[in-house]
Amino acid sequence: xxxxxxxxxxxxxxxxxxxxxxxxxxxxxxxxxxxxxxxxxxxxxxxxxxxxxxxxxxxxxxxxxxxxxxxxxxxxxxxxxxxxxxxxxxxxxxxxxxxxxxxxxxxxxxxxxxxxxxxxxxxxxxxxxxxxxxxxxxxxxxxxxxxxxxxxxxxxxxxxxxxxxxxxxxxxxxxxxxxxxxxxxxxxxxxxxxxxxxxxxxxxxxxxxxxxxxxxxxxxxxxxxxxxxxxxxxxxxx
Amino acid sequence: xxxxxxxxxxxxxxxxxxxxxxxxxxxxxxxxxxxxxxxxxxxxxxxxxxxxxxxxxxxxxxxxxxxxxxxxxxxxxxxxxxxxxxxxxxxxxxxxxxxxxxxxxxxxxxxxxxxxxxxxxxxxxxxxxxxxxxxxxxxxxxxxxxxxxxxxxxxxxxxxxxxxxxxxxxxxxxxxxxxxxxxxxxxxxxxxxxxxxxxxxxxxxxxxxxxxxxxxxxxxxxxxxxxxxxxxxxxxxxxxxxxxxxxxxx
Numbered sequence: 001x002x003x004x005x006x007x008x009x010x011x012x013x014x015x016x017x018x019x020x021x022x023x024x025x026x027x028x029x030x031x032x033x034x035x036x037x038x039x040x041x042x043x044x045x046x047x048x049x050x051x052x053x054x055x056x057x058x059x060x061x062x063x064x065x066x067x068x069x070x071x072x073x074x075x076x077x078x079x080x081x082x083x084x085x086x087x088x089x090x091x092x093x094x095x096x097x098x099x100x101x102x103x104x105x106x107x108x109x110x111x112x113x114x115x116x117x118x119x120x121x122x123x124x125x126x127x128x129x130x131x132x133x134x135x136x137x138x139x140x141x142x143x144x145x146x147x148x149x150x151x152x153x154x155x156x157x158x159x160x161x162x163x164x165x166x167x168x169x170x171x172x173x174x175x176x177x178x179x180x181x182x183x184x185x186x187x188x189x190x191x192x193x194x195x196x197x198x199x200x201x202x203x204x205x206x207x208x209x210x211x212x213x214x215x216x217x218x219x220x221x222x223x224x225x226x227x228x229x230x231x232x233x234x235x236x237x238x
Numbered sequence: 239x240x241x242x243x244x245x246x247x248x249x250x251x252x253x254x255x256x257x258x259x260x261x262x263x264x265x266x267x268x269x270x271x272x273x274x275x276x277x278x279x280x281x282x283x284x285x286x287x288x289x290x291x292x293x294x295x296x297x298x299x300x301x302x303x304x305x306x307x308x309x310x311x312x313x314x315x316x317x318x319x320x321x322x323x324x325x326x327x328x329x330x331x332x333x334x335x336x337x338x339x340x341x342x343x344x345x346x347x348x349x350x351x352x353x354x355x356x357x358x359x360x361x362x363x364x365x366x367x368x369x370x371x372x373x374x375x376x377x378x379x380x381x382x383x384x385x386x387x388x389x390x391x392x393x394x395x396x397x398x399x400x401x402x403x404x405x406x407x408x409x410x411x412x413x414x415x416x417x418x419x420x421x422x423x424x425x426x427x428x429x430x431x432x433x434x435x436x437x438x439x440x441x442x443x444x445x446x447x448x449x450x451x452x453x454x455x456x457x458x459x460x461x462x463x464x465x466x467x468x469x470x471x472x473x474x475x476x477x478x479x480x481x482x483x484x485x486x487x488x
Contacts (some may be wrong), residue, residue, distance in 0.1 A: 003291035086422075087415030090407035126421030127464040140487040142407055152414070156289075177294075177303075177424045181438050183463065186427025193462050194425060218427070220438065 010153045012038055027161040028058035030133065034154040036058055038147040040119070040135040044068045046079070047131035047162050057131070066113040067136055070106055077106040079132045082120035086129075088152075089120045092142035105186075116140040120156035123162060126180055128195045130162040163199055166208075182216035190228045200226060239275070239381050243284035247271045251392050255399050258477040260455040261416045262423060264396050265296035268270040268369075272389050273298045276382045279350060280308065282306040282318055283393060285358075285366040287417060288410060292366070294323060295420055300439060301348045302371055308344045316370045322357035324364040325357040331375040351375045354383060356390045360398070366446065368393060416483065419457035434472045444473065 003012075011032075017029040031043040042064040045057045059065040071077035078089040081102075091099045094116055099109045110118060117137040123130040133155045143151060158238040179201070186197035204226060219225035252313070253344050254264055264285055265484065272281040280302035284292045292310055297303035309315030315338050320327040329335045330352050332342040345353065350371040358366040359456040397412050423445070430441040445463075449456040462468035 003287075003289050008289050009420030029262035085411075085415055086418045087411045087413075090411055093406060122418075124418055126418060127426045127461050145288055146485075148410055149290055150287050152287075177420075180421050181431070184425040185428050185432035186428070187464070188432035193466070194429075 006120060006153050007157075008155055010037075010150060014154075014157060025161065026045075027158045029060045030154055030158040030161065030203065031060050034133070034135065036134065037154070038143060038151050039137075041115075041138045042136055045131060045158060046134075063114045063138075064134070064136060067110055067115055067118065067134060070109050070113065072102075073111065074105045076103045076105070077110070078118045078120035081133050083129065083132050086122055086124050088142045088155075089118075090143065090148075091119070092117045093140040093172045094118060094138065110136075114138055117142075118169065119143060119151065123149060123155055123159040125159060125198060126161070126183075128159075128193070128198055130159045130172060130195075133158055160202075163195065164202055176213045176216060178216040180221045182219035185201055186226055189226055192228075239277075239379075241269060243275055244370075244385065248388075248389070248392070249273050249387075249454045254368065255396055258310060259396075260401075260449075260456065260457050261396060261412070261421070262295065263449070263456040264421045265393060265416075266446075268297040268389060268393055268396075269296045269302075272368065272370060272386065276370060278354075278385055279304075279373040279380075280371040282285065282317070282369045282371070284310075284321065284369070285397075285413060285417070286321065286364070287413070288350055292318070293417060293420075294341050295366075296348075301350075302369075305341075305348050305350065305371065306369065309341055312340050312344075316333050316353050316355045320367045321364055324357050326357065326387070327353075328378060328383075329353050330377050333375075336402055345371070350380070353414050354378045356387050358390050358394045365394060365397070365409065365413075379440075419460075422457055423460045423462060426463050429464055430470055437474075444470065447473075470482065 003091050011091040013033040015025055017032045018025040021029070025046060031045050041071040042061040045068065046055060046068065048055050056068050059068060071079050078091050082089045085209045093099070094110055106183050115136040115138065117140050121133040135151065152235040183194060183198045183201055186201055187194055190197060190200060201215065202212060205215045215224065221235060222229050251268060253376040254267070265420055269283055271283040274276065280299045282297040282298070282305070283295055284306060285295050295302055295307040299304060299416040306317065307319050313352050332345050332351055332353065335342060352372040352374060352375055354370045357364050358367045358368060368386065370386055397416065398409060411447040426445055427438045430445060431438045445460060446456060449459045452459065459468060463470055
């Protein structure tokens with residue numbers, strides 16, 4: 001399955017959840033959609049700069065809530081590790097010795113709560129941190145490569161939904177270094193942090209109905225600059 | 239091939255793989271050393287993202303990076319064939335090869351006439367490819383192919399280096415961390431380029447130099463610079479270029 005196909009399918013599943021709920025698509029819909037798709041027992045989503053200061057947005061069940069709480073109480077666990085390393089933490093067997101050593105308190109508490117495997121995905125775009133998506137299983141076992149690919153795309157979509165207010169995230173498209181470079185350039189042009197720069201870049205593409213990659217290319221090529229005040233027209237071609 | 243350079247390169251690469259080394263910096267150095275050692279014009283390295291796409295993580299030059307990206311966008315080319323088959327793919331004269339007409343065109347415009355793609359394998363899985371581009375037509379020396387494959391293998395090992403290989407999940411964790419580091423570095427390049435009025439390639443060189451001078455990992459410095467907790471100034475002696483016309487607030 002290609003990335004584009006996968007992204008479309010994942011978006012469809014999230015939109016179905018929102019429709020069933022009768023509301024606009026939001027990051028919270030990701031939790032309900034991801035659980036059956038990657039065959040986990042439950043999920044939770046927290047927003048915020050880091051997992052400790054984060055704000056729990058959504059849980060699918062009581063075990064997921066306990067897992068989220070446990071990490072805050074104990075100060076250790078896969079979500080904290082994931083938000084520190086910027087990569088996922090895939091603990092497919094909590095009873096396994098390696099994980100027991102890594103999180104002595106969390107491992108046994110999580111097992112008691114009913115989790116046998118925990119997978120944590122930081123919601124990041126480079127230096128931007130939007131939150132963490134946690135998944136758990138009541139039986140041990142790794143995500144298959146296919147499930148992992150899906151979980152990563154669910155996490156990408158949750159990231160964009162947390163950062164943007166649009167109904168449909170414009171999508172990152174296939175990866176382009178120019179988008180990241182343009183985001184970095186905008187921090188200077190607009191005098192804002194990296195998260196705001198990313199949101200402004202995407203908003204400019206969305207409002208003007210231009211592909212994100214094309215806007216990015218114009219900014220990196222120094223044919224387009226954005227202006228700091230959001231009340232002014234969003235940008236000028238030079 | 240220069241035997242001394244060969245052993246010096248492998249010693250350098252394995253010496254770099256100490257605890258807490260920077261994977262993106264490492265792979266960048268690996269593509270540069272591939273060019274020097276194998277007498278090719280450029281090298282690029284692709285990794286498979288479990289999301290279902292290949293990503294360019296390192297390239298010895300901007301031309302190589304653009305050509306790699308072109309293959310991904312047009313969904314054709316020797317590097318994709320190599321990745322999909324898990325076998326080396328060679329083309330000794332792109333202008334006379336019917337397999338990838340668009341790629342051959344694009345490569346020709348970039349000044350490349352021949353390409354050798356080498357798979358990065360881990361057990362029975364293909365996780366990426368190292369691609370060597372050359373400006374002249376003709377067969378690749380068997381020794382070049384042999385050593386090139388050894389460099390591709392070093393790249394594979396480097397991804398797994400600082401964790402045990404016991405867990406099957408490790409590679410995927412490392413890979414996602416590496417891919418995100420690449421994004422942080424690109425963000426930092428953009429910020430630095432805009433701040434100093436330089437281009438993004440100059441910004442990358444400056445970032446790498448600064449990381450070395452400060453004895454810091456490239457991605458850590460990049461992140462700190464983007465977050466605003468560390469400052470990078472223009473190197474002394476290089477006059478600061480004036481910024482392109484800034485839009486003024488009324």
